[in-house]
Amino acid sequence: xxxSNKLSTVxxxxxxxREKVQRCLHSxxxxxxxxxxxxxxxxxxxxxxxxxDRYHYAKEMTKFFNEEQIVWNLxxxxxxxxxxxxxxxxxNPKMIMISIKEEGNLPRLRERxxxxxxxxxxxxxxxxxxxxxxxKLIHTDPELQAFSFMKTNFGAFMNNLDDDEN
Numbered sequence: 001x002x003x004s005n006k007l008s009t010v011x012x013x014x015x016x017x018r019e020k021v022q023r024c025l026h027s028x029x030x031x032x033x034x035x036x037x038x039x040x041x042x043x044x045x046x047x048x049x050x051x052x053d054r055y056h057y058a059k060e061m062t063k064f065f066n067e068e069q070i071v072w073n074l075x076x077x078x079x080x081x082x083x084x085x086x087x088x089x090x091x092n093p094k095m096i097m098i099s100i101k102e103e104g105n106l107p108r109l110r111e112r113x114x115x116x117x118x119x120x121x122x123x124x125x126x127x128x129x130x131x132x133x134x135x136k137l138i139h140t141d142p143e144l145q146a147f148s149f150m151k152t153n154f155g156a157f158m159n160n161l162d163d164d165e166n
Contacts (some may be wrong), residue, residue, distance in 0.1 A: 049109055052099055057088040065123050073150035074136055077127070082153055089157045097161065121146050 064084055070077050089096060103110045124146030131137035137145075 016152075045131070048098065048106065049112060052095060052109060052112055056095075056116045057085060058119040060088050061085065061120050062123060065127065070127065072131070072136065073136065074131060078149065081124075081149075082156075085153050086157060086160075090160075093161055096157075117150070120150060124149060133150065 049089050059082065061081075064081075069080065099109055103113065121143065125143045128137060128140070128142035128145045130140065132139060
């Protein structure tokens with residue numbers, strides 16, 4: 001029995017941490033890693049949902065807007081928001097693709113993806129409202145503006161995924 005299997009058998013599931021999993025991955029001990037992950041999370045669903053929250057953008061984008069990185073110049077702000085969005089999304093594009101492919105099979109994952117999108121829509125809508133109120137944006141539907149901006153960025157992200165696969 002390998003030392004990692006002994007460790008999890010003797011010390012239990014709580015002894016499994018990221019470092020031990022990485023050591024087993026590097027040594028090619030895939031069976032132990034799979035067993036350890038499923039012991040810890042119980043199901044694919046329970047593994048994917050927290051991973052998705054960790055790698056998605058809502059928390060970081062909220063922090064971005066709250067830390068006043070906005071300079072209230074439409075061109076500069078939208079460029080910076082887009083760049084930040086793509087940096088976050090490109091950290092783990094496989095996670096995003098899994099969420100899209102598994103959306104129909106895992107309703108709670110779909111709820112989580114929509115939660116992130118709604119949060120960014122709300123933040124972006126507030127931004128466009130503030131820009132209009134400050135006289136820096138013509139009168140438009142701020143929610144539609146935010147939605148269009150989000151979909152444009154998501155489309156660009158998806159397009160880049162296709163380029164990377166070819």
